[in-house]
Amino acid sequence: MDAFSVFYMRQTISQVPDELLDAAAIDAAGTLRTFWSVVVPVIRPGLAALAVLTFFNIYNDLVWPIVAVNDPARQTVSVLLAGLATNVTGGSTSSGFDLWGQLMAACTIATIPTVIIFLLVQRHFIKGLLAGSVK
Numbered sequence: 001m002d003a004f005s006v007f008y009m010r011q012t013i014s015q016v017p018d019e020l021l022d023a024a025a026i027d028a029a030g031t032l033r034t035f036w037s038v039v040v041p042v043i044r045p046g047l048a049a050l051a052v053l054t055f056f057n058i059y060n061d062l063v064w065p066i067v068a069v070n071d072p073a074r075q076t077v078s079v080l081l082a083g084l085a086t087n088v089t090g091g092s093t094s095s096g097f098d099l100w101g102q103l104m105a106a107c108t109i110a111t112i113p114t115v116i117i118f119l120l121v122q123r124h125f126i127k128g129l130l131a132g133s134v135k
Contacts, residue, residue, distance in 0.1 A: 005050060012046030013039065048124035055117050077110045 016039055024034040040047075065076040075083075084106055088099045 005054065008050055009043075009046065012043045012050075016042050045124050048121040052117060052121055056114060059114065081106055081110060 020038050020042065021034060024038045029037065060078055061076070062078045062082060065079050069075055069079070081103070084099065084103050088103050
């Protein structure tokens with residue numbers, strides 16, 4: 001867990017109203033029950049945003065997979081796209097123009113998981129945006 005994640009969640013949790021925590025204490029809820037039943041539903045949009053940002057960070061990582069993975073059959077999508085882009089611009093083939101279509105198709109396919117992840121957590125973003133709009 002990096003420093004951004006810790007700071008982001010600390011700021012998100014600090015915005016939970018004290019009135020909700022006091023109400024849970026009056027209802028004799030313990031610490032774990034208060035966290036699970038009161039805090040987690042309130043910070044769910046922040047958790048969704050952090051999940052998407054963390055997924056994008058890991059999915060787009062280039063340096064660590066280049067260093068750690070030696071087998072070409074186990075390369076990540078970012079490494080494969082970087083290699084394909086190098087072939088297009090470096091001219092490892094006689095005509096680099098025929099690889100542009102493959103590069104664009106590969107980039108389009110590589111964006112599909114990110115779109116799916118966003119669509120799965122989209123409703124949490126909408127709840128977070130509308131949380132303070134209605135009294």
